[in-house]
Amino acid sequence: MNIGILGTGVVAQTIGSKLVQLGHSVMLGSRTEANPRAVVWAKEEGGNALFGTFAEAAAFGEIIFNCTLGTASLDALRQAGAENMKGKILIDLSNPLDYSAGPNPTLSVCNTDSLGEQIQRAFPETRVVKTLNTMNVNVMVNPTIIHGDHDAFVSGNDIEAKAEVINILKKWFGWHSVIDLGDITTSRGVEMLVPLWLRLWGVIDSSRFNFKIVS
Amino acid sequence: MNIGILGTGVVAQTIGSKLVQLGHSVMLGSRTEANPRAVVWAKEEGGNALFGTFAEAAAFGEIIFNCTLGTASLDALRQAGAENMKGKILIDLSNPLDYSAGPNPTLSVCNTDSLGEQIQRAFPETRVVKTLNTMNVNVMVNPTIIHGDHDAFVSGNDIEAKAEVINILKKWFGWHSVIDLGDITTSRGVEMLVPLWLRLWGVIDSSRFNFKIVS
Numbered sequence: 001m002n003i004g005i006l007g008t009g010v011v012a013q014t015i016g017s018k019l020v021q022l023g024h025s026v027m028l029g030s031r032t033e034a035n036p037r038a039v040v041w042a043k044e045e046g047g048n049a050l051f052g053t054f055a056e057a058a059a060f061g062e063i064i065f066n067c068t069l070g071t072a073s074l075d076a077l078r079q080a081g082a083e084n085m086k087g088k089i090l091i092d093l094s095n096p097l098d099y100s101a102g103p104n105p106t107l108s109v110c111n112t113d114s115l116g117e118q119i120q121r122a123f124p125e126t127r128v129v130k131t132l133n134t135m136n137v138n139v140m141v142n143p144t145i146i147h148g149d150h151d152a153f154v155s156g157n158d159i160e161a162k163a164e165v166i167n168i169l170k171k172w173f174g175w176h177s178v179i180d181l182g183d184i185t186t187s188r189g190v191e192m193l194v195p196l197w198l199r200l201w202g203v204i205d206s207s208r209f210n211f212k213i214v215s
Numbered sequence: 216m217n218i219g220i221l222g223t224g225v226v227a228q229t230i231g232s233k234l235v236q237l238g239h240s241v242m243l244g245s246r247t248e249a250n251p252r253a254v255v256w257a258k259e260e261g262g263n264a265l266f267g268t269f270a271e272a273a274a275f276g277e278i279i280f281n282c283t284l285g286t287a288s289l290d291a292l293r294q295a296g297a298e299n300m301k302g303k304i305l306i307d308l309s310n311p312l313d314y315s316a317g318p319n320p321t322l323s324v325c326n327t328d329s330l331g332e333q334i335q336r337a338f339p340e341t342r343v344v345k346t347l348n349t350m351n352v353n354v355m356v357n358p359t360i361i362h363g364d365h366d367a368f369v370s371g372n373d374i375e376a377k378a379e380v381i382n383i384l385k386k387w388f389g390w391h392s393v394i395d396l397g398d399i400t401t402s403r404g405v406e407m408l409v410p411l412w413l414r415l416w417g418v419i420d421s422s423r424f425n426f427k428i429v430s
Contacts, residue, residue: 104400106326110407112316150429181414185319189411192325196404199396200428208430213415214365215424 004029004061006054006076008037011093011137012067018141020045022172029057029080058084063091063168070096070115071108074122085126089161091168092116092130092187093140095194104198107191116155116187127161129154130187131169131178134197136207141173143210150210152178155186179213219244219276221269221291223252226308226352227282233356235260237387244272244295273299278306278383285311285330286323289337300341304376306383307331307345307402308355310409319413322406331370331402342376344369345402346384346393349412351422356388358425365425367393370401394428 001024005012008030016026027050028038038051050060058064058080068076073094077085096115097105109115116130131154132140139146152175156162162180169175181189193211201207216239220227223245231241242265243253253266265275273279273295283291288309292300311330312320324330331345346369347355354361367390371377377395384390396404408426416422 101327111321111325111410146429148429179415179418181411181418186414189414192407193411195326196396196408199401199404200394203394203396204428204430206430209428210430212427212429213419213424214361214363214427215419215421 001025002060002062003027004057004059004064005067006057006064006080007067007069008035008041008051009067009069011140012065013037013041014137014141015065015067015093016041016049017045018173020048024048025060026050027052027057027060029054031076031079054080055084061088063089066090066092066094066119068094070094071098073115074118077119077123082123082125085123087125087127089127089129089164090119090123091132091165092119092128093132095133095191097194104195107195110188110192114185114187114191116184116191120157120184127156127158128184129156129158129161129165130184130190131155131165134190134193135210139208139210143173143175145208146210148212149177150212153181153186153190154178155181155184155190157183216240217275217277218242219272219274219279220282221272221279221295222282222284223250223256223266224282224284226355227280228252228256229352229356230280230282230308231256231264232260233388235263239263240275241265242267242272242275244269246291246294269295270299273303276303278304281305281307281309281334283309285309286313288330289333292334292338297338297340300338302340302342304342304344304373304379305334305338306347306380307334307343308347310348310406312409319410322410325403325407329400329402329406331399331406335372335399342371342373343399344371344373344376344380345399345405346370346380349405349408350425354423354425358388358390360423361425363427364392365427368396368401368405369393370396370399370405372398
């Protein structure tokens with residue numbers, strides 16, 4: 001499958017490398033035609049690893065991952081272009097973290113709205129599925145590095161899109177438990193989980209942990 | 216021990232009954248001298264169960280539980296009186312849930328502040344420990360109704376107060392795992408977890424669940 005990834009940071013590269021390893025063709029998109037991090041990544045990953053602009057990556061992908069910084073996501077998606085994402089699944093991994101006020105970031109949107117909802121409203125013909133934003137990227141693509149069961153969440157308005165994303169999480173990334181929280185407004189809950197994740201990171205002193213719902 | 220509980224709702228009554236069963240003397244406090252729910256509760260629970268005003272319950276308790284609605288907590292605590300809580304541990308179970316906008320409540324404070332912090336700032340001579348706000352009250356006082364390990368969190372500035380509260384959670388309520396998140400600013404994370412809890416409640420269709428940190 002051809003997959004477009006918006007972003008060139010650690011999350012984008014780690015997701016991209018995993019997808020290339022699975023045999024997919026992956027294009028990392030950025031503000032510029034040849035972002036240095038994307039160029040290096042593509043060279044390391046070989047022929048199925050490509051780079052381009054946000055618009056080129058979005059047009060390339062049958063499925064698109066949003067791995068940009070949350071505070072820059074809406075701008076990046078506008079550069080990607082509504083036409084290039086029309087009808088496609090956009091897997092939104094981003095978190096609206098604002099580090100401007102000190103070491104403990106705040107959320108730039110929360111409580112009565114969420115980044116997932118903002119993205120869905122801005123691109124109504126794209127099928128937005130929020131997922132995997134509640135963990136470290138190494139856990140996203142390799143959940144078995146954590147011992148014992150733990151959960152991923154999905155939020156989105158399009159039931160078929162969510163089913164396809166759940167399938168991707170299970171078949172490609174090896175997830176056992178994925179909880180469908182409901183429509184895109186449930187993005188609020190998973191985005192607001194991130195401040196607790198960040199404080200737990202400090203306590204546990206490792207990013208290799210996740211939440212498990214026990215009943 | 217003499218324990219004061221601010222509030223007369225389900226959380227206050229359930230915590231109160233558990234503490235009476237453990238042999239403690241408990242006073243439920245409310246806005247009025249003889250809140251009907253507190254009167255009925257005290258009659259059912261027997262001689263160690265008392266009722267009174269917020270101020271009387273705070274003065275009575277060697278330890279105080281805040282089980283009021285979050286949006287009413289600061290006002291209730293002002294009625295309880297700083298002098299009556301001076302030097303004492305205040306175990307804050309409240310959540311700043313605002314139901315005015317529809318079925319999915321929002322938080323009346325979050326992100327850059329929290330109710331736990333507001334309470335600590337308003338009563339600097341009281342040792343505020345935020346805990347147990349991330350679960351149903353039946354799980355709070357009887358964690359073994361959930362199968363498998365799961366976690367409680369504590370947040371607070373006073374290390375000795377937190378140690379005492381952790382001891383209470385373990386010895387009185389039967390908790391095995393209690394995670395000390397850090398100072399009272401970590402109340403933000405646990406209060407912001409509640410919107411996710413509420414959506415999970417809808418999905419799981421039972422309030423008998425909790426979060427486990429798996430690493």
